[in-house]
Amino acid sequence: MINLRDILYVRLGTRDLEGAQKFCTEIVGLQAVERTADRLYLKSSASHHAVCYFQGEPGDHTVAFDIKDWSQLGAALAQLQSAGVPCGQGTAEEAADRHVEAFIWFNDPTGNRIEIVARPHDAGKRYFPSRDAGITGLGHVGLCTTDPARDQAFWLQHFNAMVSDWIGPCPLLRVNPRHHQMALFASQRKGIQHINFQVAEIDDIMKSWYFLQSQDIRIVFGPGRHPTSGGNFVYFEGHDEVIFEYSNSDRHIVGDLENYRPRQFPLHPTSFCMWGSKPDIAEFRD
Numbered sequence: 001m002i003n004l005r006d007i008l009y010v011r012l013g014t015r016d017l018e019g020a021q022k023f024c025t026e027i028v029g030l031q032a033v034e035r036t037a038d039r040l041y042l043k044s045s046a047s048h049h050a051v052c053y054f055q056g057e058p059g060d061h062t063v064a065f066d067i068k069d070w071s072q073l074g075a076a077l078a079q080l081q082s083a084g085v086p087c088g089q090g091t092a093e094e095a096a097d098r099h100v101e102a103f104i105w106f107n108d109p110t111g112n113r114i115e116i117v118a119r120p121h122d123a124g125k126r127y128f129p130s131r132d133a134g135i136t137g138l139g140h141v142g143l144c145t146t147d148p149a150r151d152q153a154f155w156l157q158h159f160n161a162m163v164s165d166w167i168g169p170c171p172l173l174r175v176n177p178r179h180h181q182m183a184l185f186a187s188q189r190k191g192i193q194h195i196n197f198q199v200a201e202i203d204d205i206m207k208s209w210y211f212l213q214s215q216d217i218r219i220v221f222g223p224g225r226h227p228t229s230g231g232n233f234v235y236f237e238g239h240d241e242v243i244f245e246y247s248n249s250d251r252h253i254v255g256d257l258e259n260y261r262p263r264q265f266p267l268h269p270t271s272f273c274m275w276g277s278k279p280d281i282a283e284f285r286d
Protein backbone atom coordinates (compact mmCIF):
# COMPACT_ATOMS: atom_id res chain seq x y z
CA MET A 1 0.00 0.00 0.00
CA ILE A 2 1.40 3.38 -1.02
CA ASN A 3 0.42 6.11 1.42
CA LEU A 4 -0.10 9.49 -0.19
CA ARG A 5 -0.46 12.67 1.86
CA ASP A 6 -2.01 15.25 -0.46
CA ILE A 7 -2.15 16.62 -3.97
CA LEU A 8 0.92 18.80 -4.53
CA TYR A 9 1.17 20.22 -8.04
CA VAL A 10 0.07 19.90 -11.62
CA ARG A 11 2.28 20.25 -14.70
CA LEU A 12 0.75 21.52 -17.92
CA GLY A 13 2.30 21.77 -21.38
CA THR A 14 1.66 24.98 -23.30
CA ARG A 15 2.90 26.68 -26.46
CA ASP A 16 2.25 30.09 -24.90
CA LEU A 17 3.96 30.61 -21.54
CA GLU A 18 3.32 34.35 -21.71
CA GLY A 19 -0.45 33.80 -22.12
CA ALA A 20 -0.42 31.24 -19.29
CA GLN A 21 1.32 33.72 -16.99
CA LYS A 22 -1.09 36.54 -17.82
CA PHE A 23 -4.18 34.37 -17.29
CA CYS A 24 -2.98 32.67 -14.10
CA THR A 25 -1.78 35.85 -12.40
CA GLU A 26 -4.32 38.42 -13.60
CA ILE A 27 -7.40 36.18 -13.68
CA VAL A 28 -6.93 33.08 -11.50
CA GLY A 29 -4.97 34.89 -8.79
CA LEU A 30 -1.88 32.68 -8.64
CA GLN A 31 1.56 34.13 -7.95
CA ALA A 32 4.33 33.67 -10.51
CA VAL A 33 7.43 32.65 -8.55
CA GLU A 34 9.83 31.65 -11.28
CA ARG A 35 10.00 32.09 -15.03
CA THR A 36 12.62 30.75 -17.43
CA ALA A 37 12.64 30.38 -21.22
CA ASP A 38 10.63 27.16 -21.00
CA ARG A 39 9.11 27.09 -17.51
CA LEU A 40 6.60 29.04 -15.44
CA TYR A 41 6.01 28.18 -11.78
CA LEU A 42 2.96 29.53 -9.95
CA LYS A 43 2.14 29.21 -6.29
CA SER A 44 -1.06 29.22 -4.24
CA SER A 45 0.21 28.38 -0.73
CA ALA A 46 3.44 27.87 1.21
CA SER A 47 4.60 25.17 -1.23
CA HIS A 48 7.09 26.21 -3.87
CA HIS A 49 4.48 25.87 -6.59
CA ALA A 50 1.07 24.40 -7.35
CA VAL A 51 1.26 24.76 -11.13
CA CYS A 52 4.20 24.39 -13.49
CA TYR A 53 3.66 25.26 -17.14
CA PHE A 54 6.35 23.96 -19.47
CA GLN A 55 6.96 24.65 -23.14
CA GLY A 56 5.25 21.67 -24.76
CA GLU A 57 2.01 20.20 -25.99
CA PRO A 58 -1.23 21.53 -24.48
CA GLY A 59 -2.95 18.44 -23.10
CA ASP A 60 0.33 17.00 -21.78
CA HIS A 61 -0.72 16.91 -18.12
CA THR A 62 0.77 15.50 -14.92
CA VAL A 63 -0.68 15.37 -11.40
CA ALA A 64 1.62 14.99 -8.38
CA PHE A 65 1.01 13.80 -4.83
CA ASP A 66 3.48 13.73 -1.99
CA ILE A 67 4.16 10.50 -0.16
CA LYS A 68 3.58 10.37 3.61
CA ASP A 69 6.88 8.68 4.42
CA TRP A 70 9.66 9.76 2.09
CA SER A 71 11.73 6.71 3.01
CA GLN A 72 9.07 4.55 1.30
CA LEU A 73 9.54 6.03 -2.19
CA GLY A 74 11.73 3.11 -3.34
CA ALA A 75 9.25 0.57 -1.97
CA ALA A 76 6.44 2.38 -3.80
CA LEU A 77 8.33 2.08 -7.09
CA ALA A 78 9.03 -1.61 -6.43
CA GLN A 79 5.33 -2.25 -5.74
CA LEU A 80 4.24 -0.58 -8.97
CA GLN A 81 6.93 -2.36 -10.97
CA SER A 82 5.96 -5.77 -9.62
CA ALA A 83 2.32 -5.07 -10.49
CA GLY A 84 3.34 -4.32 -14.09
CA VAL A 85 2.35 -0.65 -13.90
CA PRO A 86 4.33 1.56 -16.33
CA CYS A 87 6.56 3.53 -13.95
CA GLY A 88 10.03 4.89 -13.33
CA GLN A 89 12.28 7.01 -11.17
CA GLY A 90 12.88 10.69 -11.87
CA THR A 91 16.47 11.81 -12.43
CA ALA A 92 18.19 14.35 -10.18
CA GLU A 93 17.80 16.95 -12.95
CA GLU A 94 14.06 16.22 -13.25
CA ALA A 95 13.69 16.42 -9.46
CA ALA A 96 15.40 19.84 -9.47
CA ASP A 97 12.96 20.98 -12.17
CA ARG A 98 10.08 19.97 -9.85
CA HIS A 99 11.66 21.54 -6.74
CA VAL A 100 11.52 18.23 -4.86
CA GLU A 101 14.24 15.98 -3.43
CA ALA A 102 13.10 12.88 -5.32
CA PHE A 103 10.13 11.50 -7.25
CA ILE A 104 8.79 8.52 -9.12
CA TRP A 105 6.22 8.48 -11.89
CA PHE A 106 3.62 6.05 -13.19
CA ASN A 107 0.74 5.92 -15.65
CA ASP A 108 -2.72 5.06 -14.40
CA PRO A 109 -4.79 2.66 -16.55
CA THR A 110 -6.25 5.57 -18.57
CA GLY A 111 -2.69 6.74 -19.31
CA ASN A 112 -2.62 9.75 -16.98
CA ARG A 113 0.87 10.56 -15.79
CA ILE A 114 1.08 10.74 -12.01
CA GLU A 115 4.14 11.66 -9.95
CA ILE A 116 4.82 10.70 -6.34
CA VAL A 117 7.11 13.13 -4.63
CA ALA A 118 9.39 12.96 -1.60
CA ARG A 119 10.40 16.06 0.33
CA PRO A 120 8.87 18.80 -1.81
CA HIS A 121 10.37 22.21 -1.31
CA ASP A 122 8.56 24.80 0.70
CA ALA A 123 9.14 28.45 0.02
CA GLY A 124 10.76 31.03 2.25
CA LYS A 125 8.26 33.58 1.05
CA ARG A 126 4.54 33.37 1.61
CA TYR A 127 1.95 33.35 -1.17
CA PHE A 128 1.30 36.97 -2.16
CA PRO A 129 -0.90 37.22 -5.25
CA SER A 130 -1.53 40.31 -7.31
CA ARG A 131 -5.26 39.55 -7.44
CA ASP A 132 -7.03 38.67 -4.21
CA ALA A 133 -9.19 35.69 -5.25
CA GLY A 134 -9.22 34.35 -1.67
CA ILE A 135 -7.22 31.26 -2.67
CA THR A 136 -6.07 29.07 0.21
CA GLY A 137 -4.38 26.36 -1.88
CA LEU A 138 -4.62 23.66 -4.51
CA GLY A 139 -7.69 21.55 -3.68
CA HIS A 140 -8.14 18.77 -6.20
CA VAL A 141 -8.18 17.84 -9.86
CA GLY A 142 -10.91 16.42 -12.03
CA LEU A 143 -8.95 13.66 -13.75
CA CYS A 144 -10.27 12.13 -16.97
CA THR A 145 -10.85 8.41 -16.99
CA THR A 146 -11.91 6.21 -19.88
CA ASP A 147 -13.24 3.61 -17.39
CA PRO A 148 -14.19 4.91 -13.90
CA ALA A 149 -14.68 1.46 -12.31
CA ARG A 150 -11.32 0.18 -13.59
CA ASP A 151 -9.42 3.29 -12.48
CA GLN A 152 -11.15 3.38 -9.10
CA ALA A 153 -10.06 -0.24 -8.53
CA PHE A 154 -6.48 0.73 -9.49
CA TRP A 155 -6.36 3.62 -6.99
CA LEU A 156 -7.91 1.55 -4.19
CA GLN A 157 -5.61 -1.42 -4.81
CA HIS A 158 -2.28 0.41 -4.78
CA PHE A 159 -2.89 3.51 -2.69
CA ASN A 160 -4.54 4.70 0.52
CA ALA A 161 -7.26 6.22 -1.68
CA MET A 162 -10.84 5.94 -0.44
CA VAL A 163 -14.15 6.73 -2.08
CA SER A 164 -15.94 9.65 -0.40
CA ASP A 165 -18.93 9.67 -2.76
CA TRP A 166 -19.93 8.60 -6.27
CA ILE A 167 -21.76 10.59 -8.91
CA GLY A 168 -23.01 7.90 -11.28
CA PRO A 169 -19.97 5.65 -11.80
CA CYS A 170 -17.48 8.44 -11.03
CA PRO A 171 -15.77 8.36 -7.63
CA LEU A 172 -14.61 11.34 -5.62
CA LEU A 173 -11.42 10.00 -4.04
CA ARG A 174 -9.54 11.14 -0.96
CA VAL A 175 -6.13 10.27 0.48
CA ASN A 176 -6.65 12.41 3.60
CA PRO A 177 -9.70 13.59 5.56
CA ARG A 178 -10.61 16.35 3.09
CA HIS A 179 -13.53 15.22 0.95
CA HIS A 180 -11.55 14.62 -2.25
CA GLN A 181 -8.25 15.32 -3.93
CA MET A 182 -9.29 13.65 -7.16
CA ALA A 183 -12.61 13.39 -8.98
CA LEU A 184 -12.40 10.69 -11.64
CA PHE A 185 -14.26 12.13 -14.56
CA ALA A 186 -15.68 9.87 -17.31
CA SER A 187 -14.29 10.99 -20.66
CA GLN A 188 -13.00 9.78 -24.02
CA ARG A 189 -9.58 11.28 -23.29
CA LYS A 190 -6.87 11.34 -20.66
CA GLY A 191 -5.63 14.43 -18.83
CA ILE A 192 -6.84 16.98 -16.34
CA GLN A 193 -10.47 18.02 -16.76
CA HIS A 194 -10.35 20.76 -14.14
CA ILE A 195 -8.04 22.21 -11.53
CA ASN A 196 -9.64 23.23 -8.24
CA PHE A 197 -8.34 25.96 -5.97
CA GLN A 198 -9.90 26.24 -2.57
CA VAL A 199 -11.01 29.70 -1.51
CA ALA A 200 -11.76 30.95 1.97
CA GLU A 201 -15.48 31.67 1.79
CA ILE A 202 -18.57 32.01 -0.35
CA ASP A 203 -17.90 35.74 -0.75
CA ASP A 204 -14.76 34.82 -2.71
CA ILE A 205 -16.81 32.68 -5.10
CA MET A 206 -19.34 35.43 -5.72
CA LYS A 207 -16.75 38.20 -5.97
CA SER A 208 -14.87 36.12 -8.55
CA TRP A 209 -18.08 35.39 -10.43
CA TYR A 210 -18.60 39.15 -10.93
CA PHE A 211 -14.90 39.71 -11.65
CA LEU A 212 -14.70 36.89 -14.24
CA GLN A 213 -17.74 38.24 -16.06
CA SER A 214 -16.24 41.74 -16.09
CA GLN A 215 -13.15 40.25 -17.79
CA ASP A 216 -15.25 38.32 -20.38
CA ILE A 217 -14.07 34.97 -19.04
CA ARG A 218 -16.30 32.05 -20.03
CA ILE A 219 -18.07 30.74 -16.92
CA VAL A 220 -18.82 27.06 -17.55
CA PHE A 221 -20.64 26.12 -14.34
CA GLY A 222 -22.05 28.01 -11.39
CA PRO A 223 -22.17 29.76 -9.13
CA GLY A 224 -23.61 26.77 -7.34
CA ARG A 225 -23.17 24.30 -4.51
CA HIS A 226 -22.00 20.69 -4.70
CA PRO A 227 -24.15 18.31 -2.63
CA THR A 228 -21.14 15.97 -2.42
CA SER A 229 -18.41 18.12 -0.81
CA GLY A 230 -20.83 20.83 0.29
CA GLY A 231 -18.65 23.44 -1.41
CA ASN A 232 -19.92 26.52 -3.17
CA PHE A 233 -18.30 26.73 -6.57
CA VAL A 234 -17.72 28.51 -9.86
CA TYR A 235 -15.93 26.96 -12.87
CA PHE A 236 -14.41 28.94 -15.72
CA GLU A 237 -12.41 28.27 -18.84
CA GLY A 238 -8.76 29.20 -18.79
CA HIS A 239 -5.59 29.16 -20.83
CA ASP A 240 -5.45 26.29 -23.39
CA GLU A 241 -9.11 25.54 -22.52
CA VAL A 242 -8.16 24.07 -19.13
CA ILE A 243 -11.05 24.54 -16.71
CA PHE A 244 -10.44 26.10 -13.30
CA GLU A 245 -12.75 25.76 -10.32
CA TYR A 246 -12.90 27.82 -7.16
CA SER A 247 -14.71 26.19 -4.27
CA ASN A 248 -14.88 26.37 -0.50
CA SER A 249 -15.46 22.69 0.27
CA ASP A 250 -15.15 22.12 3.99
CA ARG A 251 -16.45 18.55 4.28
CA HIS A 252 -14.01 16.26 6.06
CA ILE A 253 -14.49 12.50 6.42
CA VAL A 254 -13.48 11.80 10.02
CA GLY A 255 -14.62 9.69 12.97
CA ASP A 256 -15.91 6.16 12.55
CA LEU A 257 -14.27 5.39 9.20
CA GLU A 258 -15.06 1.67 9.53
CA ASN A 259 -18.73 2.51 9.19
CA TYR A 260 -18.45 5.35 6.69
CA ARG A 261 -20.52 4.61 3.61
CA PRO A 262 -19.77 6.61 0.44
CA ARG A 263 -22.99 8.13 -0.84
CA GLN A 264 -24.21 7.20 -4.31
CA PHE A 265 -25.56 10.20 -6.19
CA PRO A 266 -27.33 9.52 -9.49
CA LEU A 267 -25.93 10.88 -12.76
CA HIS A 268 -28.33 13.82 -12.73
CA PRO A 269 -27.83 17.62 -12.72
CA THR A 270 -28.99 17.87 -9.08
CA SER A 271 -26.02 15.68 -8.09
CA PHE A 272 -23.61 18.27 -9.45
CA CYS A 273 -25.37 21.36 -8.16
CA MET A 274 -28.03 21.58 -5.46
CA TRP A 275 -28.94 25.16 -6.49
CA GLY A 276 -29.94 24.26 -10.07
CA SER A 277 -26.95 25.61 -12.02
CA LYS A 278 -26.36 23.68 -15.27
CA PRO A 279 -22.81 22.93 -16.49
CA ASP A 280 -21.63 23.99 -19.93
CA ILE A 281 -18.78 21.46 -19.98
CA ALA A 282 -18.03 19.14 -22.94
CA GLU A 283 -17.94 15.94 -20.86
CA PHE A 284 -21.39 16.66 -19.42
CA ARG A 285 -22.85 17.24 -22.87
CA ASP A 286 -21.58 13.92 -24.35
Ligand SMILES: CC(C)c1ccc(C(=O)O)c(O)c1O
Nearest residue numbers: 183226228229230231249272
Ligand atom coordinates in the same frame (compact mmCIF):
# COMPACT_ATOMS: atom_id res chain seq x y z
C1 LIG B 1 -18.47 18.19 -11.56
C2 LIG B 1 -17.40 17.45 -10.86
C3 LIG B 1 -17.13 16.05 -11.21
C4 LIG B 1 -17.45 17.66 -9.37
C5 LIG B 1 -18.44 17.11 -8.58
C6 LIG B 1 -18.43 17.35 -7.21
C7 LIG B 1 -17.45 18.14 -6.64
C8 LIG B 1 -17.45 18.43 -5.18
O1 LIG B 1 -18.17 17.74 -4.46
O2 LIG B 1 -16.75 19.36 -4.73
C9 LIG B 1 -16.45 18.70 -7.45
O3 LIG B 1 -15.49 19.47 -6.97
C10 LIG B 1 -16.47 18.45 -8.83
O4 LIG B 1 -15.53 19.02 -9.58
Ligand SMILES: [Fe+2]
Nearest residue numbers: 142183196245
Ligand atom coordinates in the same frame (compact mmCIF):
# COMPACT_ATOMS: atom_id res chain seq x y z
FE1 LIG C 1 -14.02 19.93 -8.61
